[in-house]
Amino acid sequence: MEKLVISGPTPLKGEVEISGAKNAAVAIIPATLLIEGVCKIENLPNISDVKLYCEILEHLGAKVTWLGKNTVEIDSRKINCSTAPLEITRKFRASYYLIGALLGRCGRAEVGLPGGCNLGPRPIDQHIKGFEALGAKVTVSNGNITAECEKLKANSIYMDIVSVGATMNIMLASVLAEGTTVIDNAAKEPHIVDLANFLNTMGADIRGAGTDVIKINGVEKLTGNATYSVVPDQIEAGTFMLSAIASKGDIIVKNCITKHLEPLIAKIIEIGGNVEYNEDTVHVWWSKRTTKANIKTLPYPGFPTDLQPQMGVCLAISNGTSIINESIWNSRFQYTEELNKMGANISFSGQTAVFDGVEFLYGAPVYATDLRAGAALIMAGISANGTTEIYNLSHIDRGYENIEEKFRKLGAKIERVTE
Ligand code: EPU
Numbered sequence: 001m002e003k004l005v006i007s008g009p010t011p012l013k014g015e016v017e018i019s020g021a022k023n024a025a026v027a028i029i030p031a032t033l034l035i036e037g038v039c040k041i042e043n044l045p046n047i048s049d050v051k052l053y054c055e056i057l058e059h060l061g062a063k064v065t066w067l068g069k070n071t072v073e074i075d076s077r078k079i080n081c082s083t084a085p086l087e088i089t090r091k092f093r094a095s096y097y098l099i100g101a102l103l104g105r106c107g108r109a110e111v112g113l114p115g116g117c118n119l120g121p122r123p124i125d126q127h128i129k130g131f132e133a134l135g136a137k138v139t140v141s142n143g144n145i146t147a148e149c150e151k152l153k154a155n156s157i158y159m160d161i162v163s164v165g166a167t168m169n170i171m172l173a174s175v176l177a178e179g180t181t182v183i184d185n186a187a188k189e190p191h192i193v194d195l196a197n198f199l200n201t202m203g204a205d206i207r208g209a210g211t212d213v214i215k216i217n218g219v220e221k222l223t224g225n226a227t228y229s230v231v232p233d234q235i236e237a238g239t240f241m242l243s244a245i246a247s248k249g250d251i252i253v254k255n256c257i258t259k260h261l262e263p264l265i266a267k268i269i270e271i272g273g274n275v276e277y278n279e280d281t282v283h284v285w286w287s288k289r290t291t292k293a294n295i296k297t298l299p300y301p302g303f304p305t306d307l308q309p310q311m312g313v314c315l316a317i318s319n320g321t322s323i324i325n326e327s328i329w330n331s332r333f334q335y336t337e338e339l340n341k342m343g344a345n346i347s348f349s350g351q352t353a354v355f356d357g358v359e360f361l362y363g364a365p366v367y368a369t370d371l372r373a374g375a376a377l378i379m380a381g382i383s384a385n386g387t388t389e390i391y392n393l394s395h396i397d398r399g400y401e402n403i404e405e406k407f408r409k410l411g412a413k414i415e416r417v418t419e
Pocket residue numbers: 023026093094117121122123124125126127128161162163164165166187305306327328329371372399
């Protein structure tokens with residue numbers, strides 16, 4: 001078993017380069033199934049979810065060639081199967097994009113019901129509603145989901161809730177459908193715009209991504225023969241920005257799109273952190289003990305749920321009592337129990353957590369309960385007095401490229417140890 005061993009406290013200092021966005025990459029890779037040609041994708045994060053997805057594509061008949069650590073060439077001319085390897089797809093959440101992509105390409109998709117981080121119930125009713133509106137017959141049995149249709153036909157689809165996954169999945173399914181599909185009350189996250197840009201580069205006709213109405217004019221085929229670079233990961237950028245504050249440090253975060261970070265920048269300034277930024281670089285530094293704040297997680301452009309645990313670490317050591325209301329996921333406060341083992345004073349009930357700020361945290365053995373919880377615990381370990389051991393690293397490896405090396409370059413004393 002592997003664990004991370006961190007000796008703190010260390011004020012992090014220096015520069016860090018942000019990788020490509022995980023949540024864009026895990027939609028763009030299955031999107032290549034829609035292309036009857038070859039395409040090259042650059043700036044892919046080298047993480048386990050991406051590698052798993054490439055394996056699935058090979059199983060379906062695509063030829064996947066790594067041209068470097070972060071660049072892959074995918075040839076989807078010979079897709080010969082519409083049944084995804086069910087055991088692999090059950091391992092991670094983003095495998096649901098195979099349903100939209102395979103349905104669009106082959107008229108049939110069979111996928112194991114998606115697993116992933118345990119953040120509470122994760123229904124896919126809005127995805128199914130979208131596929132059915134396009135004319136597909138969807139059945140769920142024995143832990144698998146099957147969607148079938150001879151020829152998908154465009155429709156207008158109103159999303160009952162704002163869902164990142166459902167918005168992207170319906171985009172995937174409708175790119176090759178007959179007519180113009182309209183998604184109303186669509187999610188607006190940067191990775192939705194990135195998926196639309198990727199598909200348009202390959203020959204699709206998608207308009208309005210990034211607003212709450214997306215129009216997809218069906219085209220006959222996507223031909224590929226193009227290169228696309230994945231957008232920088234705003235959650236990774238935010239994790240390092242908050243690490244500067246939690247560790248009493250000074251970090252320059254490079255290769256990010258600061259427009260995507262505005263909700264976080266506003267909160268860092270509100271708690272007393274310092275931020276300066278231009279279009280693609282943000283400098284964050286600590287100069288005095290931070291103070292309390294109240295936060296409600298919301299779909300973009302609200303405060304992102306995927307930065308809630310990392311912000312929670314900052315609030316756990318800020319002066320005063322802060323409240324976080326988590327409006328996206330039911331079980332995203334499990335990390336607070338781990339932080340309490342490190343001396344934090346956090347209580348939660350349902351969707352609300354109360355952080356009574358303490359002066360400092362101390363090292364302890366803790367468990368990464370999900371991906372972002374894992375990142376938050378690394379931040380906590382770097383900021384805490386003494387030695388922290390973090391277990392359950394597979395969660396962290398799913399979504400952060402070279403995380404300990406990036407933290408080490410900023411001065412953290414962090415090692416991966418096999419027990
Ligand atoms: N929901 C439904 N029905 C649906 C779909 C979603 O009720 O059919 C609910 C969910 O239960 C949740 C809310 O709608 O309460 C939002 O879910 P959404 O569909 O937007 O989430 P997702 O697509 O499953 C993606 C990211 C998550 C991120 C959320 C919210 C990927 C692979 N995952 O999940 O990322 O938290 O959007 O921004 O893109 C992470 O990276 O750590 C992570 C969990």
